Amino acid sequence: AQSVTQLDSQVPVFEEAPVELRCNYSSSVSVYLFWYVQYPNQGLQLLLKYLSGSTLVKGINGFEAEFNKSQTSFHLRKPSVHISDTAEYFCAGLPTGAAGNKLTFGGGTRVLVKP
Amino acid sequence: KAGVTQTPRYLIKTRGQQVTLSCSPISGHRSVSWYQQTPGQGLQFLFEYFSETQRNKGNFPGRFSGRQFSNSRSEMNVSTLELGDSALYLCASSLGAPSTDTQYFGPGTRLTVL
Numbered sequence: 352a353q354s355v356t357q358l359d360s361q362v363p364v365f366e367e368a369p370v371e372l373r374c375n376y377s378s379s380v381s382v383y384l385f386w387y388v389q390y391p392n393q394g395l396q397l398l399l400k401y402l403s404g405s406t407l408v409k410g411i412n413g414f415e416a417e418f419n420k421s422q423t424s425f426h427l428r429k430p431s432v433h434i435s436d437t438a439e440y441f442c443a444g445l446p447t448g449a450a451g452n453k454l455t456f457g458g459g460t461r462v463l464v465k466p
Numbered sequence: 467k468a469g470v471t472q473t474p475r476y477l478i479k480t481r482g483q484q485v486t487l488s489c490s491p492i493s494g495h496r497s498v499s500w501y502q503q504t505p506g507q508g509l510q511f512l513f514e515y516f517s518e519t520q521r522n523k524g525n526f527p528g529r530f531s532g533r534q535f536s537n538s539r540s541e542m543n544v545s546t547l548e549l550g551d552s553a554l555y556l557c558a559s560s561l562g563a564p565s566t567d568t569q570y571f572g573p574g575t576r577l578t579v580l
Contacts, residue, residue, distance in 0.1 A: 383566055394470070394556055394571030402566055441509060445566070451522040452499045452560060452569055456509035 353378040355444045357457035364432055365465050372427040372460045374442030381447040384425040385454070386416055389439045398440075401425060412436070437464045468492065470559050470572035478578045484545040487575045489557030491538050497521070497562025498540040499569065500532060503554040512555075515540055516562045544577075552579045 358373040376382060383402050387395040399410025406418040416427045425442060442457040471490045479485050491498050499522075500512040511524040515534035532542040538559070544551055554576050558569040 394573045397568050451514050452497060453511050453522040458508045
């Protein structure tokens, strides 16, 4: 069984401040990990993904995430946020070696960027 | 390249009715996955089709079904609608092999059951 937990349901942050969104996973097998963003009334957009190799993954829009196997975490960070980063962010996992795209999502973190 | 399109974007039905939602994947993509998004349960995987075959299935009752056509377009059907089926239904497409190919999501169909 696999589960993904996002520890914060909401994160308010001021414009140009850094932000960190926390994600922990639990799985009996190795997993691939993803971060998606959902803007209001839109579908999900992939920010970045960890498949293997370097544990620091850089994504679009200045986001990056670090895979930590010992802490089973995959936290998302951005050093300086913009108003346009206001959205909901989802962490997701996929067992390695699995056939297909059966993603397991965390509950989401709403980021509200204040001016 | 056109993105993933879903029709209709909004739908209102009453309990007991059935509904069919449609998803057109990005050209060349062979995998289509469906997800249900609700405030209470979050994002949950429904099923995935790859080359017209169901490759994965989530934990949903048999009232939820789907299919994929030879042009990779997919439909999902929900029969005997219940109030709890009100949700945003998201479709995602990918090349499909390997499974780590990026999934591209459509804007969703918002279903309201009265």
